[in-house]
Amino acid sequence: MKKKLTTVAFQGTPEQKEKLLAVIEKLKDQKGAMMPILQQAQDIYGYLPIEVQKIIAEKTGVSLEEIFGIASFYSMFKLNPDGKYAISVCLGTACYVKGSGDVLDEISKQLNVPIGSTSADGKYSVEATRCLGACGLAPVMTINGEVYGSLKKTDVKTILEKYQ
Amino acid sequence: MKSLTELLKIRDEKRDHVILPDGANEIRIVVGMATCGIAAGATPVLNAIVEGVKRESLGDRVTVMQTGCIGVCQYEPVMEVFQSGKEKVTYVGMTAEKAERILKEHIQGGKIVEEYTITHVQNTKTEDDGKVHASLQDTVFYKTQRRQALRNCGLIDPENIDEYIAMDGYRALGKALTEMTPDQVIETVLASGLRGRGGAGFPTGMKWKFASGNRGNVQKYVCCNADEGDPGAFMDRSVLEGDPHAVIEAMAIAGYAIGADQGYVYVRAEYPIAVKRLQIAIDQAKEYGLLGKNIFGTGFNFDLSIRLGAGAFVCGEETALMTSIEGKRGEPRPRPPFPAVKGLFEKPTILNNVETYANIPQIILNGAEWFSSVGTEKSKGTKVFALGGKIKNTGLVEVPMGTTLRHIIEEIGGGIPNGKKFKAAQTGGPSGGCIPASLIDTPIDYDNLLAIGSMMGSGGLIVMDEDNCMVDIARFFLDFTVDESCGKCTPCRVGTKRLLEILDKIISGNGEMEDLDRLEELSNYIKSASLCGLGQTAPNPVLSTMRYFRDEYIAHIVDKKCPAGVCKKLIRYEIDPEKCIGCGMCAKNCPASTIVRTDYTAPGHKLASMKIEQANCVKCGACMSSCKFKAISKG
Numbered sequence: 001m002k003k004k005l006t007t008v009a010f011q012g013t014p015e016q017k018e019k020l021l022a023v024i025e026k027l028k029d030q031k032g033a034m035m036p037i038l039q040q041a042q043d044i045y046g047y048l049p050i051e052v053q054k055i056i057a058e059k060t061g062v063s064l065e066e067i068f069g070i071a072s073f074y075s076m077f078k079l080n081p082d083g084k085y086a087i088s089v090c091l092g093t094a095c096y097v098k099g100s101g102d103v104l105d106e107i108s109k110q111l112n113v114p115i116g117s118t119s120a121d122g123k124y125s126v127e128a129t130r131c132l133g134a135c136g137l138a139p140v141m142t143i144n145g146e147v148y149g150s151l152k153k154t155d156v157k158t159i160l161e162k163y164q
Numbered sequence: 165m166k167s168l169t170e171l172l173k174i175r176d177e178k179r180d181h182v183i184l185p186d187g188a189n190e191i192r193i194v195v196g197m198a199t200c201g202i203a204a205g206a207t208p209v210l211n212a213i214v215e216g217v218k219r220e221s222l223g224d225r226v227t228v229m230q231t232g233c234i235g236v237c238q239y240e241p242v243m244e245v246f247q248s249g250k251e252k253v254t255y256v257g258m259t260a261e262k263a264e265r266i267l268k269e270h271i272q273g274g275k276i277v278e279e280y281t282i283t284h285v286q287n288t289k290t291e292d293d294g295k296v297h298a299s300l301q302d303t304v305f306y307k308t309q310r311r312q313a314l315r316n317c318g319l320i321d322p323e324n325i326d327e328y329i330a331m332d333g334y335r336a337l338g339k340a341l342t343e344m345t346p347d348q349v350i351e352t353v354l355a356s357g358l359r360g361r362g363g364a365g366f367p368t369g370m371k372w373k374f375a376s377g378n379r380g381n382v383q384k385y386v387c388c389n390a391d392e393g394d395p396g397a398f399m400d401r402s403v404l405e406g407d408p409h410a411v412i413e414a415m416a417i418a419g420y421a422i423g424a425d426q427g428y429v430y431v432r433a434e435y436p437i438a439v440k441r442l443q444i445a446i447d448q449a450k451e452y453g454l455l456g457k458n459i460f461g462t463g464f465n466f467d468l469s470i471r472l473g474a475g476a477f478v479c480g481e482e483t484a485l486m487t488s489i490e491g492k493r494g495e496p497r498p499r500p501p502f503p504a505v506k507g508l509f510e511k512p513t514i515l516n517n518v519e520t521y522a523n524i525p526q527i528i529l530n531g532a533e534w535f536s537s538v539g540t541e542k543s544k545g546t547k548v549f550a551l552g553g554k555i556k557n558t559g560l561v562e563v564p565m566g567t568t569l570r571h572i573i574e575e576i577g578g579g580i581p582n583g584k585k586f587k588a589a590q591t592g593g594p595s596g597g598c599i600p601a602s603l604i605d606t607p608i609d610y611d612n613l614l615a616i617g618s619m620m621g622s623g624g625l626i627v628m629d630e631d632n633c634m635v636d637i638a639r640f641f642l643d644f645t646v647d648e649s650c651g652k653c654t655p656c657r658v659g660t661k662r663l664l665e666i667l668d669k670i671i672s673g674n675g676e677m678e679d680l681d682r683l684e685e686l687s688n689y690i691k692s693a694s695l696c697g698l699g700q701t702a703p704n705p706v707l708s709t710m711r712y713f714r715d716e717y718i719a720h721i722v723d724k725k726c727p728a729g730v731c732k733k734l735i736r737y738e739i740d741p742e743k744c745i746g747c748g749m750c751a752k753n754c755p756a757s758t759i760v761r762t763d764y765t766a767p768g769h770k771l772a773s774m775k776i777e778q779a780n781c782v783k784c785g786a787c788m789s790s791c792k793f794k795a796i797s798k799g
């Protein structure tokens with residue numbers, strides 16, 4: 001899947017930065033250290049925002065462009081943080097024909113979060129998933145693992161009100 | 165550790181704890197704690213046994229430990245009881261409660277709990293000699309296997325270096341360093357006929373020889389490919405989780421052979437338990453002085469580090485793997501120069517797969533002839549397969565090269581479940597092909613598989629029955645390669661996408677006969693023009709299914725039918741109005757609400773029959789499985 005850049009404001013703490021700098025300091029002279037550095041940076045921040053990539057670029061002397069190339073190449077590196085509320089709408093066939101696409105669009109519209117990304121305040125992430133195997137309840141979505149079934153576009157507002 | 169003598173001392177001290185000698189009143193209980201065992205619930209079983217042994221104060225004669233993959237996946241969690249002078253007992257499908265009962269009746273009472281044993285559960289006949297045969301070794305599944313690469317998996321505790329040493333571990337390294345020259349090591353590996361177990365089957369000794377020039381004057385590297393990415397393959401994970409020291413020892417031997425002092429193991433990050441056990445093993449080996457400086461007092465230095473992948477299938481390709489270790493995008497490089505000349509950090513490098521390394525220590529210890537006495541003319545030794553799909557006994561099996569597919573499927577695998585017919589076996593993952601039922605007697609080795617359009621690959625063996633559609637299978641693998649193509653070269657990036665589009669066209673009923681020629685032509689371009697192994701082998705699933713199952717492609721194109729009833733756009737569910745009693749169960753279960761009542765009532769029925777509005781049908785089959793009157797058919 002194409003990786004979308006995040007719109008969530010960077011909220012790194014000084015403690016996180018200190019940890020990151022320590023990691024870079026420890027690894028930067030090793031050969032081929034960039035992967036371990038990025039992996040540990042993601043452990044510290046939960047994802048790899050451009051601010052973190054900039055710190056790494058500055059401290060290692062590797063260009064930001066090259067670091068971004070690596071971060072976007074591997075599927076395990078995340079450019080977007082998970083939202084506080086992670087919403088996944090099933091786009092499996094059964095859900096799709098019963099209008100899950102409309103539900104997904106409605107959620108995206110109401111929250112103003114593009115599909116596949118996270119809202120600017122870090123509160124909501126919205127994504128489409130493959131079949132969740134709950135076709136009898138179609139259309140289905142999950143919010144932080146909780147399942148909502150037999151959805152209609154008009155249900156979206158009331159459900160989202162629970163997650164403020 | 166300064167000398168081989170010290171190693172042998174540890175071995176002799178620990179050996180009796182692993183292989184219990186006759187007369188020692190000891191019991192050793194092992195619980196399979198590989199990823200699959202843990203997922204099936206092995207942890208509570210282990211805890212229950214450990215606590216039970218403590219509670220009943222059995223600690224002085226009963227030892228409990230974890231081990232790696234025992235190999236019988238569908239019967240996890242598995243627990244085995246070893247007792248001096250007695251045959252091993254294999255308990256399967258374990259729970260904490262069963263463990264309590266076994267502790268009481270078997271461990272304390274001396275009576276085997278037969279109903280939990282593998283021979284009982286699997287209903288494998290035991291020999292009629294009045295004794296209870298309850299060990300995994302008694303089953304047909306196990307009997308014809310030959311465990312060489314997996315010899316310690318399921319036997320020793322992978323997190324305890326002493327147990328590995330007890331099984332002659334690190335003695336091969338000792339032998340190589342003290343009794344052999346580096347060239348002799350290479351000669352032995354060459355003479356053994358060992359070929360790479362990761363895919364292409366290049367002779368391992370040859371690889372080492374190419375990289376062996378100029379020892380001591382240039383920096384060189386030894387790498388291990390543990391980026392097992394084929395869907396359906398898990399033998400490398402099993403080796404790392406069950407016997408990590410074998411890989412470490414082999415890499416040190418390789419380092420000695422080519423003159424390298426640094427090794428890297430590239431493991432996919434999706435294997436956390438393998439990574440953890442490998443790290444523990446490396447730390448223990450360092451502590452014992454089996455890695456590091458001046459190993460066995462010979463002046464040979466070798467160090468090892470782990471590098472984690474980050475989710476890119478292409479990194480299983482050797483040059484891409486090396487660029488990834490270098491900390492870049494994992495894109496392949498053109499060859500030549502080959503890694504033996506210019507590999508990692510532009511230095512001479514050898515890269516072998518986990519299973520290949522797992523064979524090395526025993527080749528050094530037992531000699532080239534011991535290894536080459538098993539197998540076929542050009543493929544020596546054994547091969548581990550991850551047996552899966554439509555087969556009764558799924559699991560990890562190791563058989564001599566040259567074993568027929570029929571033997572693996574019918575004897576070891578126990579055949580196809582539910583009385584279905586065997587249709588094809590898929591080997592080699594996304595790079596391999598499908599072997600049809602007509603070739604089931606082919607002896608499996610590298611060259612035979614290539615000749616019939618598949619490849620060994622890393623050893624995934626997926627069995628398919630008559631309910632699998634071969635066009636759909638080809639499409640499944642293409643979908644995977646399209647996703648995983650790194651994008652560097654055009655034939656692979658664009659070509660695989662175009663192949664997928666043609667396949668999509670066929671399975672949705674819009675195919676034309678000319679598409680078959682297009683598929684073939686395009687496949688051949690992609691094969692010959694792609695930069696790396698990923699692209700060069702990506703069309704194999706298409707070519708091999710077209711070769712053996714052309715009639716299925718034609719059925720999709722000409723008759724607009726999917727013979728296996730898989731391709732949703734080509735199947736139709738119909739309700740027979742004469743059989744339908746109008747109960748409406750189907751309509752209730754239909755996720756798309758597309759079943760309506762007609763105004764026709766069949767003679768003898770009270771309610772009007774139902775009908776499927778085809779336009780909105782999602783072909784899920786829920787109606788058919790909910791109809792008690794068999795009034796719905798699929799065609």
